[in-house]
Amino acid sequence: MLNILIQKELKSIIVSNKFIVTFVICSILLIMSVLIGINEYKQAVTQYETVHQMADERIQQVSSWHSVSYREHRKPSPLMIFTSGLSYDIGRWSDINSRSTVKLKNSIYSDDPIFAVFRIIDFTFIVQIIFSLLAILFTFDAVNGEKEQGTLRLIFSNAVPRTKYILAKCIGTWLGLLIPILIPILLSVLIVMLFQIQFSSQEWIRLAILIFISILYTSIFVVFGVFMSTMSRSSNVSFLLSLVFWITFVLILPRGGVMASGNIVSVPRIAEVEGLKVSYAKNKWEEYYKNMNDIFADSRNNNTEEDEDISDDMMWANMKAQDSLRKEVTRDIEGNEATLLEDWENKRKAQQHLGFMLSRISPAAVFQLAAMSLSYTDIDLKSSYESALRNYRIEFNKYIDKKSENAGPGAGSIMITMDSDKGMDLKVGRDNAIDVSDRPKFTHPKVQLGKILPDVLINISILLLMFTSLLGGAYYSFLKFDLR
Amino acid sequence: MLKTLVEKEIREILSSTKFIYTFIVCLVLILLSFYSGAVNYKLNVTHWEAANAENLRSFEGIKEWYRVTENRIFLPPQPLATLVSGVSNDIGRTANIEPSGEIVADDSRYNEEPAYAYFRFIDLEFIFLVVLALFAIMLGYDAICGEKEKGPLKLCLSNAIPRTKFLLGKFIGSFAVLSVSLIVSIGLGSLLLPMLGVFLSSEEWLRLALIVLAGLLYFGLFLAMSIMVSSMAQRTATSFLILLIIWIGSTLILPRVAVLLSGRAVDVPTVDELGYQKAMYGTEQWKEFMNTLGNYEAIDNDNMEEVMANFNKFMDSISIAREDKMNLYRSRLNEQRYNAELERSQIAFALARISPSASLSLATSTLAGTSPNLKDKFYQQAKNYQTSLKEFLSGKTGMNVGGGMMIIELDDGSPEKDPIDPSEIPQFVYETESLSTSVKDTLPDFALLILFNCIFISGAFISFNRYDAR
Amino acid sequence: MLENNKQVILEAINLTKKYDDGVVALDNLNFQICNNEIFAMLGGNGAGKTTTINIFLNLLEPTSGDAKVCGVSSHIEPLTVKQNLAYVSENVMLYPNFTALQNLDFFTQLGGRLDVSKDEYREVLMRVGLAEQVHNKKLKSFSKGMRQKCGIAIAILKDTKAILFDEPTSGLDPKAGYEFIRLLNDLKDEGKAVLMSTHDIFRAKEAADTIAIMNEGKFLMKEKASTLFDKDLESLYMQYMAVHGLKPTTEGV
Numbered sequence A: 001m002l003n004i005l006i007q008k009e010l011k012s013i014i015v016s017n018k019f020i021v022t023f024v025i026c027s028i029l030l031i032m033s034v035l036i037g038i039n040e041y042k043q044a045v046t047q048y049e050t051v052h053q054m055a056d057e058r059i060q061q062v063s064s065w066h067s068v069s070y071r072e073h074r075k076p077s078p079l080m081i082f083t084s085g086l087s088y089d090i091g092r093w094s095d096i097n098s099r100s101t102v103k104l105k106n107s108i109y110s111d112d113p114i115f116a117v118f119r120i121i122d123f124t125f126i127v128q129i130i131f132s133l134l135a136i137l138f139t140f141d142a143v144n145g146e147k148e149q150g151t152l153r154l155i156f157s158n159a160v161p162r163t164k165y166i167l168a169k170c171i172g173t174w175l176g177l178l179i180p181i182l183i184p185i186l187l188s189v190l191i192v193m194l195f196q197i198q199f200s201s202q203e204w205i206r207l208a209i210l211i212f213i214s215i216l217y218t219s220i221f222v223v224f225g226v227f228m229s230t231m232s233r234s235s236n237v238s239f240l241l242s243l244v245f246w247i248t249f250v251l252i253l254p255r256g257g258v259m260a261s262g263n264i265v266s267v268p269r270i271a272e273v274e275g276l277k278v279s280y281a282k283n284k285w286e287e288y289y290k291n292m293n294d295i296f297a298d299s300r301n302n303n304t305e306e307d308e309d310i311s312d313d314m315m316w317a318n319m320k321a322q323d324s325l326r327k328e329v330t331r332d333i334e335g336n337e338a339t340l341l342e343d344w345e346n347k348r349k350a351q352q353h354l355g356f357m358l359s360r361i362s363p364a365a366v367f368q369l370a371a372m373s374l375s376y377t378d379i380d381l382k383s384s385y386e387s388a389l390r391n392y393r394i395e396f397n398k399y400i401d402k403k404s405e406n407a408g409p410g411a412g413s414i415m416i417t418m419d420s421d422k423g424m425d426l427k428v429g430r431d432n433a434i435d436v437s438d439r440p441k442f443t444h445p446k447v448q449l450g451k452i453l454p455d456v457l458i459n460i461s462i463l464l465l466m467f468t469s470l471l472g473g474a475y476y477s478f479l480k481f482d483l484r
Numbered sequence B: 001m002l003k004t005l006v007e008k009e010i011r012e013i014l015s016s017t018k019f020i021y022t023f024i025v026c027l028v029l030i031l032l033s034f035y036s037g038a039v040n041y042k043l044n045v046t047h048w049e050a051a052n053a054e055n056l057r058s059f060e061g062i063k064e065w066y067r068v069t070e071n072r073i074f075l076p077p078q079p080l081a082t083l084v085s086g087v088s089n090d091i092g093r094t095a096n097i098e099p100s101g102e103i104v105a106d107d108s109r110y111n112e113e114p115a116y117a118y119f120r121f122i123d124l125e126f127i128f129l130v131v132l133a134l135f136a137i138m139l140g141y142d143a144i145c146g147e148k149e150k151g152p153l154k155l156c157l158s159n160a161i162p163r164t165k166f167l168l169g170k171f172i173g174s175f176a177v178l179s180v181s182l183i184v185s186i187g188l189g190s191l192l193l194p195m196l197g198v199f200l201s202s203e204e205w206l207r208l209a210l211i212v213l214a215g216l217l218y219f220g221l222f223l224a225m226s227i228m229v230s231s232m233a234q235r236t237a238t239s240f241l242i243l244l245i246i247w248i249g250s251t252l253i254l255p256r257v258a259v260l261l262s263g264r265a266v267d268v269p270t271v272d273e274l275g276y277q278k279a280m281y282g283t284e285q286w287k288e289f290m291n292t293l294g295n296y297e298a299i300d301n302d303n304m305e306e307v308m309a310n311f312n313k314f315m316d317s318i319s320i321a322r323e324d325k326m327n328l329y330r331s332r333l334n335e336q337r338y339n340a341e342l343e344r345s346q347i348a349f350a351l352a353r354i355s356p357s358a359s360l361s362l363a364t365s366t367l368a369g370t371s372p373n374l375k376d377k378f379y380q381q382a383k384n385y386q387t388s389l390k391e392f393l394s395g396k397t398g399m400n401v402g403g404g405m406m407i408i409e410l411d412d413g414s415p416e417k418d419p420i421d422p423s424e425i426p427q428f429v430y431e432t433e434s435l436s437t438s439v440k441d442t443l444p445d446f447a448l449l450i451l452f453n454c455i456f457i458s459g460a461f462i463s464f465n466r467y468d469a470r
Numbered sequence C: 001m002l003e004n005n006k007q008v009i010l011e012a013i014n015l016t017k018k019y020d021d022g023v024v025a026l027d028n029l030n031f032q033i034c035n036n037e038i039f040a041m042l043g044g045n046g047a048g049k050t051t052t053i054n055i056f057l058n059l060l061e062p063t064s065g066d067a068k069v070c071g072v073s074s075h076i077e078p079l080t081v082k083q084n085l086a087y088v089s090e091n092v093m094l095y096p097n098f099t100a101l102q103n104l105d106f107f108t109q110l111g112g113r114l115d116v117s118k119d120e121y122r123e124v125l126m127r128v129g130l131a132e133q134v135h136n137k138k139l140k141s142f143s144k145g146m147r148q149k150c151g152i153a154i155a156i157l158k159d160t161k162a163i164l165f166d167e168p169t170s171g172l173d174p175k176a177g178y179e180f181i182r183l184l185n186d187l188k189d190e191g192k193a194v195l196m197s198t199h200d201i202f203r204a205k206e207a208a209d210t211i212a213i214m215n216e217g218k219f220l221m222k223e224k225a226s227t228l229f230d231k232d233l234e235s236l237y238m239q240y241m242a243v244h245g246l247k248p249t250t251e252g253v
């Protein structure tokens, strides 16, 4: 019985226009998006290699340990072919030196805003927007359309239980949609293989989970459409309702959630934090200079009567005091900066967390969050890079400190001596290139699948929950459906 | 006769559930976009002001003007930018201005707050582009074939009215109802702005009116297209499917493909590459500078001050020379990139304008001052600011700020100086593009939108005259 | 009926319609319908009845031949022709969100009569058998027969020389069917020419002046109802159809 019903569903779908149209649209879109994605990824890799090499060349030209600065670039992740996520929004490099703190700068969109006008479309976007819309189009008239055709009464003039009918509807339409979406998906995976994009085994697993989530997400809309078609007697009304819900849930709520959180938790601009940082540092240095002056003044006052030797000793002691004080101030400023940044980061995290929580009412948001974290193009990309770069900076600075200590002070800089007898003398550290080849190397952060898995599982279970409750909704509302 | 038809059309639309639903959703969304735009704008202003204040505070207590070596400027939030965000969230908003050297703006909103980049914002442009277009399709896809499928098209046509008149009645009726309801919604929405404390200048109101006009033209175009398709298709389901494909193609695919194609057509060097080239050149110049400096022979003079003055003069001249060279090199590279960028964007926009969605995006973002030009404008004005900052600081210190300069500070026990007044530092004022320039830039887009309207309306008439109404 | 008062209103001359897929729906059809005359077309499903009516309404162009109303070809001057035609379809569909009166109002104005009063609408609605209390109800709540009655009311209100009925009695209850025949006779007495396609042999015999039996776009038989009076129309119909059924590629009988 169930078999017959499902077969009928499938047959009626396969011969319909919308089946062919769906198949064609999905194939064109997915293949196009993957080709574009591959192209973008390859370009990003080439660019990464070019600039990386340039950074290496540049650091070799530096002649003074004091001015050593390195620029570390973010490496593109191959899964951006499927989910470009934030990879165009997040800065691509950070300077690594003792003067400035780690900050990812220059996103692709900020460099080339033309690309931001019409954002890139990728697999995830197509699934999120197009697949869900197509799923609704497949099913919005599943039950009431049959009523309008008159076939529903005919079917129920036979000994068909309602449960079986509605189950067959869901399974049949789902299978009917699965064919035109799964084939293009597999095709696009095939294309990725043909282009010999290097995926690690973990990335293959991530991709497999991504595909699974995509299908689960689409299934939600299949069941949703069936549900809507049992809610109203007229397919016109259910069509309207489905579209309105679709717009609300797919287009509005995800944005609304994040925007609302922006108003609930207020996070200052990083520029403000940086302003605070500068003020603090300025005050600290001022204090430092004042202290130094006091120390010198003290020693001068105490010294007037003493002889040269003691004065030299004092001088030495003063210099040591000055040095340790300077180090202390530096540490203090950096510590303050770290707290400020951490504070800011925590606020921002709280805001993000709330925003994502709120937007998770929408399956589209859940799907996108899961897809982006699976593809490693979500916020983790930024935070993991920044923390890895911060660690790297510490290591790098240690290395520079050691090197410059060994090289002695003033290497490669200008030294001016003034003498009332000899006049002015100028010494310039000539072109004595320094060897930085033994500098510590940056290892690009990798978020292990195991680390994001709990989060992904939560997202999957939310999707499953939505799916089952919609299925239940469809079932109960069909039990009450007026077959006449 | 026409009056009867128009009346019927209006009455039919007003009494349909479809219209009521869509109107309510539209109203809610439009109000939401205005509301969130206003709230967002105020939030941005608060943050912007705080950043400015903090910046100013960091100069407090400084006693010597030569210690002021840089100033940060912030691109101020614009109220219209929250209604049509364009690229305003993508480009850098903060720039560190030193008296010389290159200007780089960073801290784009999406880089700083990537959570927003996940789903982006609900702004008016998004509502126009996606929601209104979908609603136009929903309201028009069954205009003719629906009337045939379920309604009395045959009966209507059994009367002595020309088909043209019948269709005209449909057009007038539906355009009238829908544009009035849209204008009412948007009008209510814009009332929210002053109510929430966002005050627009009269010029900005005019800009907003033009943005709304573009939106209405876009909506009209989709409505006309839907009616056209509905008078070509026999079944409503077919009509909707065709329209949906067109919508997906024109809003989601065409513009993006155009931009990508233009990227292939014109090779624009990346900012990073240029950055390295500049840096390499800079290192070279620095070495040369140091060499020249090393060859300096101090004048033989007993007067320390004269020796210093002479040295400073020398150093000044070579550092100005170095700076000039660097500037030349930089501006050459930048100009090359700028020209390539310009060519690319011209190609991209010319191609993208095949799709009316691109025209709408470009027109609205240009009017709101958030088109991709925004970046260039910000950089240009930041550059002007740099000049004025340099002049100001030179005036204050009497030195060539930014060049090389030896400063010898001696604690000669002279009385404490008064701290500088940070508010004297010139302020950065962002000048938006003049209205006439914006309007001039959007003329082609308006022309295209009108043209598309005409094409679809006449297409509808042609196909309806040949429509099989049985 | 006075011969000298007679005037041909509806006329088919060698009317032929061949669809794109090769189906010959009408094959050299000829008939004339005068004022004060009811012409009934009988015939199996797919015989070509609706096609004939569609050609008169200019919803279809004839492949050859002419469909004339008051001497004007429908495909040459469709607007003039339609001024003289009222039409009731086999399944009357009106604006579902309008009330009966609103629908009537719209279609009557569309038909060119702008001066009809509400009372007149009500009167006509009563005349076709729609009770007062449903006049202000939305059409979507109407049953098929009620819609049919509305359609008939619209045709009456248009007040034209010719009326085309496509299966007007389908969905009407027996009483309404009976009243419809009386209405037809009234219309006829008012001087209208009525072309009616129907499956209802008895009603056709009762009301029509001329009866034609159609098959594959041809009249197998066309007789004055008065001459048929003694013959059993049903058996005649069956007889013609049976002959045809035996010879599907028949050249005619």
Ligand SMILES: Nc1ncnc2c1ncn2[C@@H]1O[C@H](COP(=O)(O)OP(=O)(O)OP(=O)(O)O)[C@@H](O)[C@H]1O
Residues within 6 Å of the ligand: C019, C020, C021, C023, C024, C025, C043, C044, C045, C046, C047, C048, C049, C050, C051, C052
């Ligand atoms: N659009 C079309 N394309 C091709 N053939 C058609 C078309 N419409 C009708 N036909 C064919 O023309 C013939 C006559 O159809 P028509 O609708 O006139 O029949 P009918 O006499 O009104 O039948 P019924 O009693 O069922 O209403 C049929 O054979 C039908 O298959």
Ligand SMILES: [Mg+2]
Residues within 6 Å of the ligand: C049, C050, C051, C090, C166
């Ligand atoms: Mg028929």
